[in-house]
Amino acid sequence: MTRQKSDMTTLDGDTPAQRLLALLEVIAEKDQFFSLQSLVTETKLPKPTLHRMLQQLESSGMLQREADSRYYSRGSRLRRLAENLLLNDTVHGARHAVLSQLVEEIGESCNITALSGGEVLYLDRVETSEALRFYLHPGSRVPVHCSASGKLFLxxxxxxxxxxxxxEAPLKAFTRNTLTNLEALEAEIEGVHQSGYAFDDEEFLSGLICIAVLATHADGRRSNLGIAIQAPIMRMSREKALEYLPALQRAANAIAAIDCGSMPQRPSHNKKIKKR
Structure with missing residues (x-):
């Protein structure tokens, strides 16, 4: 992960491999050749350290030297990696199509989420065309205790x-509706467990209500994908949100089917061995 501080980029990472990946993130943003010295200036890392990292990336085919050997550019292996990600990311495209269809059907913003540590991560989102809306872009994170999807994961x-x-972390109050008492949250989670859906009733942002369900696996395995509808309270009440529940569940089932179809089939161990 990289962080920008004024004109300086810092490379985060606890291991050499993580710092190499952070350096690749910096390189991926460049639209021209770059030199060792320009990266030293940008990252403030010691020149020998950066030189060693660039050598590793070059030897693996992720980078290549240009004609005068002073400048680097992205190597064929890195370009091939990027191309393959774009060509084969049909799962994301298929999920996004389901999400877009749901937004078109109900007219409100919808998102797909996953549990990441103690937070809910927005994997994808499609906004409503309504003028009044809350912007939460893909990559946004919400504490698990005040998120509809988070309650489902819990x-x-x-x-x-x-x-x-x-x-591990205090139950921080974001609004007057946030559940900050563990017993109250446990009671809410028990209700979620029974009903199969969850609300965020202005618990993270005042004026925002959300209903979510999980994209459950047919074999009963735990799911790490939630799908949710979000809207301002002047357009969606809890009662109105429940009317959207069948459409939300259909979208969740479609997303679960997409993920199931993208999983490699396990080899069967029950096949009879032919005798020779």
């Missing part, structure tokens, strides 16, 4: 795991 955890996660 509800499928064993109690010990859920307690461990919730004890």
């Amino acid at each position: 509800a499928q955890m064993p109690p010990a795991q859920r307690k461990r996660l919730l004890n």
Whole structure:
């Protein structure tokens, strides 16, 4: 992960591999050749350290030297990696199509989420065409205790795991509706477990209501994909949100089917061995 500080980019990472990936992020943003010295100036890393990192990337085919050997550019392996990601990312495209169809059907913003540590990560989002809306772009993160999807992820955890996660950070109040008492949150989670859907009733942002369900697996495995509808309270009440529940569930089932179809088939161990 890279962080920008004024004109300086810092490379985060606890291991050499993570710092190499952070350096690749910096390189991927460049639209022209670059030199060792320009990266030293940009990152403020020691020249020997950066030289060693560039050598590793060059030897792996991720980078290549240009004619005068002073400048680097992206190597064929890195370009091939980017191309393959674009060519083969049909899962994201298929999920996005389902999300777009749901937004067209109900007229409100919808998103796909996943649990990441103690937060809910927005994997994808399609905005409503309404003028009044809340902007939460893909990559946004929301604390798990005040998110509709977060409550669903918590509800499928064993109690010990859920307690461990919730004890790691205080239940911060974002609005007057945020559940900051562990017993109250547990009671809410029990209701979510029974109903199969969850609300964020102005718990993260005042004026915003959300309903979510999980994209559940047919074999009963725990799911790490949620799909949610969000809207201002002047357009969507809890009662109105429940009217959208069938459409939301159909979209969740479609997304679960996409993910199931993208999983490699496990080899069968029940086939009879032919005798020779």
